[in-house]
Amino acid sequence: MKVGLDVGGTKIEAVAVDGDLRVVGRVRIPTGWGPDAVTRTIVEAVRALGTEAGVDLALVRSVGVGIPGQIEAGSGRVVHAVNLGVEELDLVAALEPRLGVPVRIENDVKAAALGAYALLSGAARPPRSMAYLNLGTGIAAGIVSDGVLWRGARGTAGEVGHISVDPNGPLCRCGQRGCIEAFAGGGAIAEHWARRSALPVRDVFDAADAGEPSAIQLRAGLARGVAAAIRVLVLTADVDIVVLGGGVTALGDRLMTDVAAELSASAEASPFMRSLRLRERAELLPPGSPAAALGAALVGAAGDARHDTQEALIHG
Amino acid sequence: MKVGLDVGGTKIEAVAVDGDLRVVGRVRIPTGWGPDAVTRTIVEAVRALGTEAGVDLALVRSVGVGIPGQIEAGSGRVVHAVNLGVEELDLVAALEPRLGVPVRIENDVKAAALGAYALLSGAARPPRSMAYLNLGTGIAAGIVSDGVLWRGARGTAGEVGHISVDPNGPLCRCGQRGCIEAFAGGGAIAEHWARRSALPVRDVFDAADAGEPSAIQLRAGLARGVAAAIRVLVLTADVDIVVLGGGVTALGDRLMTDVAAELSASAEASPFMRSLRLRERAELLPPGSPAAALGAALVGAAGDARHDTQEALIHG
Numbered sequence: 001m002k003v004g005l006d007v008g009g010t011k012i013e014a015v016a017v018d019g020d021l022r023v024v025g026r027v028r029i030p031t032g033w034g035p036d037a038v039t040r041t042i043v044e045a046v047r048a049l050g051t052e053a054g055v056d057l058a059l060v061r062s063v064g065v066g067i068p069g070q071i072e073a074g075s076g077r078v079v080h081a082v083n084l085g086v087e088e089l090d091l092v093a094a095l096e097p098r099l100g101v102p103v104r105i106e107n108d109v110k111a112a113a114l115g116a117y118a119l120l121s122g123a124a125r126p127p128r129s130m131a132y133l134n135l136g137t138g139i140a141a142g143i144v145s146d147g148v149l150w151r152g153a154r155g156t157a158g159e160v161g162h163i164s165v166d167p168n169g170p171l172c173r174c175g176q177r178g179c180i181e182a183f184a185g186g187g188a189i190a191e192h193w194a195r196r197s198a199l200p201v202r203d204v205f206d207a208a209d210a211g212e213p214s215a216i217q218l219r220a221g222l223a224r225g226v227a228a229a230i231r232v233l234v235l236t237a238d239v240d241i242v243v244l245g246g247g248v249t250a251l252g253d254r255l256m257t258d259v260a261a262e263l264s265a266s267a268e269a270s271p272f273m274r275s276l277r278l279r280e281r282a283e284l285l286p287p288g289s290p291a292a293a294l295g296a297a298l299v300g301a302a303g304d305a306r307h308d309t310q311e312a313l314i315h316g
Numbered sequence: 317m318k319v320g321l322d323v324g325g326t327k328i329e330a331v332a333v334d335g336d337l338r339v340v341g342r343v344r345i346p347t348g349w350g351p352d353a354v355t356r357t358i359v360e361a362v363r364a365l366g367t368e369a370g371v372d373l374a375l376v377r378s379v380g381v382g383i384p385g386q387i388e389a390g391s392g393r394v395v396h397a398v399n400l401g402v403e404e405l406d407l408v409a410a411l412e413p414r415l416g417v418p419v420r421i422e423n424d425v426k427a428a429a430l431g432a433y434a435l436l437s438g439a440a441r442p443p444r445s446m447a448y449l450n451l452g453t454g455i456a457a458g459i460v461s462d463g464v465l466w467r468g469a470r471g472t473a474g475e476v477g478h479i480s481v482d483p484n485g486p487l488c489r490c491g492q493r494g495c496i497e498a499f500a501g502g503g504a505i506a507e508h509w510a511r512r513s514a515l516p517v518r519d520v521f522d523a524a525d526a527g528e529p530s531a532i533q534l535r536a537g538l539a540r541g542v543a544a545a546i547r548v549l550v551l552t553a554d555v556d557i558v559v560l561g562g563g564v565t566a567l568g569d570r571l572m573t574d575v576a577a578e579l580s581a582s583a584e585a586s587p588f589m590r591s592l593r594l595r596e597r598a599e600l601l602p603p604g605s606p607a608a609a610l611g612a613a614l615v616g617a618a619g620d621a622r623h624d625t626q627e628a629l630i631h632g
Contacts, residue, residue, distance in 0.1 A: 129469050141552075145466075152554020153445050154592075159551045162588060164544070167482055175586030228480070235475045236457075236552040238468020270491030272478060276470075 001059040004115075004297025005045055006108060006290070007031060007038065007067040009083040009137075014045040015293040016055040021118055025053030026290060034085040038067075039094045046099060063103045064300020065091060066111030066292045070155055076105055083137070106299040108292055109134045109158065110149055113142025115295025116243045116285055121147070127240035131158070131233040132291070135248035137187035139180055139229060143237050150237070161185060165228045170221075180232075184225025186248045189218055201248050219258065222248075226255070227262035230282050231273075245285035256284060317375040320431075320613025321361055322424060322606070323347060323354065323383040325399040325453075330361040331609040332371040337434055341369030342606060350401040354383075355410045362415060379419045380616020381407060382427030382608045386471055392421055399453070422615040424608055425450045425474065426465055429458025431611025432559045432601055437463070443556035447474070447549040448607070451564035453503035455496055455545060459553050466553070477501060481544045486537075496548075500541025502564045505534055517564050535574065538564075542571070543578035546598050547589075561601035572600060 001024070006013045008031060016025040027048040032041040042065060049055040069081030076092020095103045106114075113132035120126055129145040139161030143150040150157050161181035162174050169178025170188065182188050190200040193215075197203045201222070207215035230242045249255060260279050267274040285291055317340070322329045324347060332341040343364040348357040358381060365371040385397030392408020411419045422430075429448035436442055445461040455477030459466040466473050477497035478490050485494025486504065498504050506516040509531075513519045517538070523531035546558045565571060576595050583590040601607055 127469070143552075150461075150553070153443070153556040154554060156551060156592065157554035159554075162586075163479075163481075163548055163551050164582075165479075165481055165483075168484070172586075174588040176582055176589065177585075232479055232548060232552060235472060235479050236459075236548060237466070238470060238473035238475075240469040266480075266492055269493075270478075270488075272490040273492065276472065 001055070001061060002297045002301040003046055003049060003055075003060050003063045004111075004293045004295065004300060005042055005063070005065045006111070006292035006296055007042065007065060007084065008108070009068070012041055012045045013290060013293045014049055015290050015297060016049050016053070016060065017294060017297050021294070021298075023290060023294070025049045025055035026293075027052050031084065035089040035094075038081075038084050038086055038089070039091065039098075042091075042095060043098050060101055062101055062297075062300040063095065063099055064111070064296040064298065064302075065095070065103065065105045066108040066296035066299070067091065067105060068108050071105055071107050073151070073155065076103065078105060102300070104300045104302060106296065107142075108296075109140045110142040111295035111299055112245060112292035113144050113158075113295065114149055114298050115291035115293070116245065116289070117144040117147060118294060118298060119286075119289060119291060120241075120243070129237070129239045131237060131239040131242045132285075133160075133226075133229055133233065133242050133244050134246040135184065135186065135226065135244060136246035138185050139225070141229070141233055141242075143233070143239060145239075160229045160232050163228075163232055165225070180225045180229050182225075183221040184223075184229070184248075186246075189222060192218055199247070199250060202251060205251060205254055222255070223258035223262045226259045227266070227278075230259070230263065230278055231266070234276055234278060234281065240281065242282045243285050244282065245289075245291060249284055250287075252284065252287065256282075317371070317377060318613045318617040319362055319365060319371075319376050319379045320427075320609040320611065320616060321358055321379070321381045322427070322608035322612055323358065323381060323400065324424070325384070328357055328361045329606060329609045330365050331606050331613060332365050332369070332376065333610060333613050337610070337614075339606060339610070341365045341371035342609075343368050347400065351405040351410075354397075354400050354402055354405070355407065355414075358407075358411060359414050376417055378417055378613075378616040379411065379415055380427070380612035380614065380618075381411070381419065381421045382424040382612035382615070383407065383421060384424050387421055387423050389467070389471065392419065394421060418616070420616045420618060422612065423458075423471075425456045426458040427611035427615055428561060428608035429460050429474075429611065430465055430614050431607035431609070432561065432605070433460040433463060434610060434614060435602075435605060435607060436557075436559070445553070445555040447553060447555040447558045448601075449476075449542070449545055449549065449558050449560050450562040451500065451502065451542065451560060452562040454501050455541070457545065457549055457558075459549070459555060461555075476545045476548050479544075479548055481541070496541045496545050498541075499537040500539075500545070500564075502562075505538060508534055515563070515566060518567060521567060521570055538571070539574035539578045542575045543582070543594075546575070546579065546594055547582070550592055550594060550597065556597065558598045559601050560598065561605075561607060565600055566603075568600065568603065572598075 141158035166178030172179035172182035208219040457474035482494030488495035488498035
């Protein structure tokens with residue numbers, strides 16, 4: 001049995017999975033703020049798998065944690081997890097004594113990419129390569145090929161959100177203009193919308209449906225940014241498919257219809273783009289899939305001596 | 317001994333390399349037009365290594381060919397090599413009986429990427445991952461990690477030339493607007509310049525130096541497109557370094573000065589971009605390096621039973 005946790009800005013999702021990667025227990029609890037509270041609520045989430053989901057914690061062999069921020073390669077340290085109030089935290093050192101099993105951590109988007117790949121690997125024709133495009137407050141992707149995460153040289157692999165696609169586009173919080181994230185990031189859209197809401201992007205879609213010009217413009221920018229990210233991922237890494245996940249994908253088909261229209265427009269303009277069949281290669285993560293927590297469980301188990309590689313975990 | 321050939325639109329460059337990847341012979345001959353003439357001139361180039369460069373052809377164990385166009389994975393077939401007058405050609409079937417050794421083929425940019433990586437792997441601190449960005453008539457890249465080429469799912473890995481970075485930019489021959497290639501491709505620049513010249517891009521730089529507005533604009537677009545390609549490669553694949561090669565890099569430091577200024581401008585606007593240190597990660601392939609022919613030799617030898625992988629060839 002392995003446990004995986006997806007530590008988000010508001011909640012922690014924890015799953016326990018068996019040797020066949022079946023989810024045998026799943027809980028959600030609120031995330032604490034700051035290094036100590038984040039550590040404490042992670043431990044609480046693992047315990048809640050026992051008390052609330054009936055998981056026999058004595059059988060757990062590893063814990064993996066997906067968490068926003070930069071993870072120093074080969075370390076257990078997370079840096080700049082600003083949404084959690086964490087500037088720097090050696091999470092593995094903090095968790096292992098309290099949990100009593102090996103702990104590994106990974107950036108949350110990268111963990112979700114591994115989890116999404118594992119979910120797809122059960123399909124009739126599993127992809128050899130995949131990008132998981134996370135549409136949340138920010139925009140970033142994780143690239144997986146043959147079950148292995150593309151790590152890159154310095155931790156920025158998949159940071160497609162900060163590619164500028166319009167020199168006259170909106171200012172991005174990174175300082176550049178026209179970044180994909182400045183068009184399509186949930187945070188950027190909420191800032192431009194400037195009305196309080198649980199899910200501002202949904203309000204923008206509703207207002208656009210009602211004909212409000214500023215909402216129509218924001219909604220068009222979202223589709224444009226997402227389509228641009230898909231094109232970048234296919235034209236650079238040539239992944240088989242791009243799986244969209246993250247908070248903004250709660251919009252489901254309303255989002256996908258807009259994105260498909262954007263992709264169709266470039267396919268109509270360009271035979272080369274048409275040959276890429278981008279519409280067929282982009283899909284939504286099934287709603288409610290615990291991709292990030294499942295991926296975190298895989299990351300955790302990769303530190304377990306019984307398994308050599310993540311690939312073995314997924315395929316073997 | 318292994319032979320590698322870089323088949324260009326006007327000339328074929330052939331090299332013979334020894335077991336330590338030292339170039340022991342090198343010749344250039346004009347490329348024929350159309351399937352039969354391309355095949356014939358490749359055979360002539362190999363023979364010229366014997367007659368003109370003194371290579372003992374009896375010692376050659378493999379031949380690799382880098383050629384423009386699409387290479388069907390696992391086949392010896394090249395498709396859409398329009399600059400060579402080749403719509404479709406089973407080059408391996410045509411060459412092996414005439415050369416009497418195993419032949420393998422690869423797209424020329426991908427071969428050059430392997431060659432550039434091999435050249436760099438002799439450096440004091442060889443990169444783990446690298447993108448070779450080819451600035452020729454068109455723009456495309458090859459990505460190499462740990463000596464292995466990133467192949468992608470459908471043959472479009474590294475096709476960064478057709479990522480649009482400006483919805484109001486120039487029309488690209490692919491049909492989209494504002495593609496990186498529409499700004500920085502040698503073909504696009506020559507078309508806009510519309511004056512006959514051996515190297516129109518050099519004329520554009522000279523005219524820009526002399527203050528001609530249209531030339532200044534084209535020159536700025538070139539730097540902008542190249543800088544955008546470097547950003548895309550680092551933000552998506554996070555390669556250690558980006559090596560620039562291809563005909564347009566004959567401009568050398570004049571090009572690099574402009575590109576460095578573009579990269580500095582985004583670094584000044586954005587702390588995140590500054591943290592990527594893009595200026596330090598972009599470099600020119602040394603002038604006259606036979607990267608593509610050398611890479612082709614590696615591709616050819618990968619079919620030789622004495623070697624298991626390209627990685628073994630490069631590192632072992």
